Amino acid sequence: MIKVENLSKTFGEVAAVDNISFDVESGEVFAFLGPNGAGKTTTIKILTTLLRPTSGTISIDGLNPATQPNEVRKRFGIVFQDPSLDQELTAYENMELHGILYHVPRKIRHERTEMLLKLFELWDRRKNYVKEFSGGMKRRLEIARGFLHTPKILFLDEPTLGLDPQSRNQLWTHVKNLNKTEGVTVFLTTHYMDEAERVADRLAIIDHGRIVAQGSPQELREQTNTDSLEGAFLALTGSSIRDEKAGSADQLRQIAKMWRR
Amino acid sequence: MNAIYILWLRELKRYTRSKAQVIASLGQPLLYLLVLGFGLGPVFQRAGNGSYLQFVAPGVVGMSVLFTSVFSGIGLLWDRQFGFLKETLVAPVPRLTVMIGKTLGGATVATIQGVLVLIICLIAGFRPVSWATLPVAFVFMILTAIVFSGLGMAIGSMLQDMQGFQLIMNFLVMPIFFLSGALFPLSGLPSVLSFVTRLDPLSYGIDGLRNVLIGTSEFEPAISLVVLCAVAVLFLALGSYSFSRIQL
Numbered sequence: 001m002i003k004v005e006n007l008s009k010t011f012g013e014v015a016a017v018d019n020i021s022f023d024v025e026s027g028e029v030f031a032f033l034g035p036n037g038a039g040k041t042t043t044i045k046i047l048t049t050l051l052r053p054t055s056g057t058i059s060i061d062g063l064n065p066a067t068q069p070n071e072v073r074k075r076f077g078i079v080f081q082d083p084s085l086d087q088e089l090t091a092y093e094n095m096e097l098h099g100i101l102y103h104v105p106r107k108i109r110h111e112r113t114e115m116l117l118k119l120f121e122l123w124d125r126r127k128n129y130v131k132e133f134s135g136g137m138k139r140r141l142e143i144a145r146g147f148l149h150t151p152k153i154l155f156l157d158e159p160t161l162g163l164d165p166q167s168r169n170q171l172w173t174h175v176k177n178l179n180k181t182e183g184v185t186v187f188l189t190t191h192y193m194d195e196a197e198r199v200a201d202r203l204a205i206i207d208h209g210r211i212v213a214q215g216s217p218q219e220l221r222e223q224t225n226t227d228s229l230e231g232a233f234l235a236l237t238g239s240s241i242r243d244e245k246a247g248s249a250d251q252l253r254q255i256a257k258m259w260r261r
Numbered sequence: 262m263n264a265i266y267i268l269w270l271r272e273l274k275r276y277t278r279s280k281a282q283v284i285a286s287l288g289q290p291l292l293y294l295l296v297l298g299f300g301l302g303p304v305f306q307r308a309g310n311g312s313y314l315q316f317v318a319p320g321v322v323g324m325s326v327l328f329t330s331v332f333s334g335i336g337l338l339w340d341r342q343f344g345f346l347k348e349t350l351v352a353p354v355p356r357l358t359v360m361i362g363k364t365l366g367g368a369t370v371a372t373i374q375g376v377l378v379l380i381i382c383l384i385a386g387f388r389p390v391s392w393a394t395l396p397v398a399f400v401f402m403i404l405t406a407i408v409f410s411g412l413g414m415a416i417g418s419m420l421q422d423m424q425g426f427q428l429i430m431n432f433l434v435m436p437i438f439f440l441s442g443a444l445f446p447l448s449g450l451p452s453v454l455s456f457v458t459r460l461d462p463l464s465y466g467i468d469g470l471r472n473v474l475i476g477t478s479e480f481e482p483a484i485s486l487v488v489l490c491a492v493a494v495l496f497l498a499l500g501s502y503s504f505s506r507i508q509l
Contacts, residue, residue, distance in 0.1 A: 048351050050509050073353035084344035088275045100267040101352035 001026040001153060001185045002047065007056030009042055016042040018209035019056070024187055024202075026152075029179055031200035032189040035237060039209040040189040041081060044157050047187070048078050061152055074102065077146030077184075078155040083138055087131040091122055091141050094130060095148060102149035109148070116144040119174060136167040143171065147178055156188040160195060168192075172199050193230040207237045264354045265362040272333065272366025276373070283374075290325045290378045294318065294385055297444065310446065318382040319474045320443030323405060323467035326375040327441075330406045331434050333367030334413015334500070338420055347509060360504040364410045364497065371406035372399070390476040398473045404489040405466030411496030418503035437463050447479040462492040 002024035009017040017039040024030040032040050045051040047058065049069040058065055065072040085094050092113065099109035117123040120140040130138060139159065146154050156175070160168040176199060179186050190196055196203055197217045204214035213220055213236050217229050224235040276283070298314035305313035340346040349359045379398070389395060416429055440454075441463035450458065458464050469485035472478035478485075 045509065050347070050350060052508075070353045070355065073351055078351055080344065080347055082344050084346075084348040086271065086275075086345045086348075087343060088278060089271065093274070097267050097271060098348070098352075100263050101349065101354055103263075103353070 001061060002030075002187065003057075003059040004043075004047075005057045007043070007046065007058060008054050009039075009046060009051065010054045015209050017046070017053075020206070020209070020211045022204050022211060022214060024153075024185060026185055027179070027183050028201040029176070029186040029188070029199050031196040031203035032187070032206055033191065033193070033196050033203055033233060034189070034206035035191065038206045040206060041157055042209075043206075044078075044155055044187075044189065048076060048155055049073060074149075075151060076153040076155055077149065077151035079139075079142045079146045079157065079159050081157040081161065083142065085130045085138060085142060085145075088129065090127050090129055091117065091133070092126040094141065095145055098145050099148055104149050112148055112150070116147055120144045136163055139163060139167070140171065143175065147182070147184070150182060151184060153185045153187060156186065158189055158191075160190065160192065168195065175199070193228070193233055197229045205233060205236050212236045264352075264358050265365065268349070268359060268362025269366040269369065272363060272370055276370040283377075286325070286329065286374065287377060287381065289328070290321045291381060293324065293444075294321045294378075294382060298385065314385065314387060315475050316446070316471075317444060318379075318385075318387040319470040320441070320467050321382065322375050322378050322402070323441065323463060323470055324438055324443050325378045326371045326402055326405045326466070327409050327438060327463055328434070329374040330367050330371035330409035331413040331416070333370055334364070334410050334415070334417045335420070335426065335429070336367070337363070337414065337417030338423060338426070342422075346507075350507065350509065356505045356507075357501050360414060360501045361497075364407070364414050364500060367410035367413060368403065368406035371410065372402050375402040375406070389474045394473050398470055401466055401469040401473065401485070401489070404486070404493060405463065405470075407493045408462050408466070408489060408496055411493060411500040414500035415496065415503045418500070418507050437461055440464070441467050442479070443467050462489065465489050465492075 002022075004023070005021045007017055007020050008015060020039075020043070032043065034040050042051065046053050047060065047065065049065045049072055052066060060072050061075050063072050063075070086097070089097065095113040095117065096109070099113065104112070114123065117126055120143065122137060122141055122144065125133070125137070130141065133141065143156070143159060146156075154175075160171060163171070172195065175186060178184060188200070200217065202214065202216050203220070204211050205220070206212070213223060213232075215223065220229060220232045221227065224232040226232045226235055294314070294317065298317050302313040305311070305316065310316065337346065340349075350356070352359075376399075416433075420426070420429070440458050440461045442458055443463070447455070447458055447464065447468070465480060465485040465488045468478050468480050469482050469489070472482045472485070
């Protein structure tokens with residue numbers, strides 16, 4: 001479903017993504033695991049046509065996002081790391097707007113909106129403005145919206161960031177169910193190990209823009225001789241804190257961005 | 262087509278729902294109309310130019326169309342800040358469609374705002390020379406609104422955050438307003454000023470309005486129409502070019 005070969009993205013001198021390759025099979029749940037600033041979001045942005053890669057080839061359902069962006073866009077749904085709802089509209093209006101932008105015929109649009117809002121327990125609040133929603137409700141609405149146009153692939157960029165364990169749990173149950181019933185391929189990024197272990201069929205660990213390991217959670221544990229995914233993750237990426245390092249890399253990226261303009 | 266419609270509708274909904282903002286945005290034109298209209302009235306009259314309220318009303322209408330449409334374009338910054346922009350950029354619709362939907366939405370809102378201000382002018386005592394030609398005034402309002410929504414979109418696409426906003430306000434929007442002849446007649450100006458006012462697209466919008474509403478104008482209305490149309494095309498092209506280049 002997704003095929004990435006030797007993908008790189010550099011901002012000025014800094015390589016945010018450095019020569020990565022991976023495949024995601026149709027219908028599987030694939031997780032991208034990595035510390036802050038590892039290149040997860042950059043990869044998602046490239047796959048979803050928001051950024052152009054510096055080099056490498058990508059194919060999404062057999063299509064190239066760089067040359068056929070609109071065809072590719074029809075095939076995926078995305079839940080961004082930070083909110084992308086219109087706060088001044090109601091939940092239903094947000095769904096409606098999305099459905100129209102994605103050319104979903106009226107009848108199907110209404111049926112699916114109802115089905116999804118009910119599934120994510122937002123149907124009773126459909127006429128409320130999104131600005132009145134809690135963080136968890138907004139997330140649920142975004143994910144429901146991502147499924148509206150029956151995408152072949154759903155990208156989830158840190159979908160559970162800042163949610164309580166109950167909401168996280170419930171959210172993954174729904175996503176897993178829809179993955180089964182609708183056969184949608186799920187590509188997610190997270191740094192919660194327990195989540196990755198629980199929902200992902202396969203995963204790749206990314207650090208400093210490079211993929212350091214990939215396989216099933218089982219394989220990764222065996223590969224590193226550890227008994228948990230967290231152990232495997234730390235064994236592969238080291239246990240030092242790199243917020244500071246990511247911070248300066250981010251700064252460089254900012255500078256590079258500024259000079260390119 | 263549906264995509265243009267829904268994005269247009271979104272702008273309209275956002276406008277009608279922020280009632281406080283609608284009322285607030287009527288405050289400034291009201292101030293200009295009443296304070297300047299009545300404050301400068303006697304001087305203007307003594308200079309032999311007739312009623313200043315009559316003169317300034319079309320200018321104030323033009324001003325509110327200018328501000329509302331430029332701000333609606335800059336509203337793109339809010340979409341960027343609150344993330345909604347991403348939703349439209351990954352949707353399977355051409356960017357041009359998104360841009361047109363938003364621009365038409367902004368232009369519609371600005372026209373409504375212009376009509377509201379015109380109504381306020383009528384309440385304050387403004388009287389058009391002829392009620393029959395009033396629809397032509399809409400044409401000028403709509404064109405002015407499209408011109409400056411296009412400009413607003415271009416600016417909104419280029420700005421990264423709100424910090425550039427003051428810059429745009431003080432060095433672009435205010436000069437466009439003050440140099441447009443909204444507040445003073447364009448005839449008999451020093452040659453430099455006269456030249457600059459002729460470069461300002463808003464001059465033609467307000468002059469056209471004045472021609473329709475009070476029957477005096479500096480330019481031929483036909484020329485104003487042509488200039489506005491040409492600038493509208495230019496700014497829309499500029500707007501869609503810069504919108505198409507947005508990367509997140």
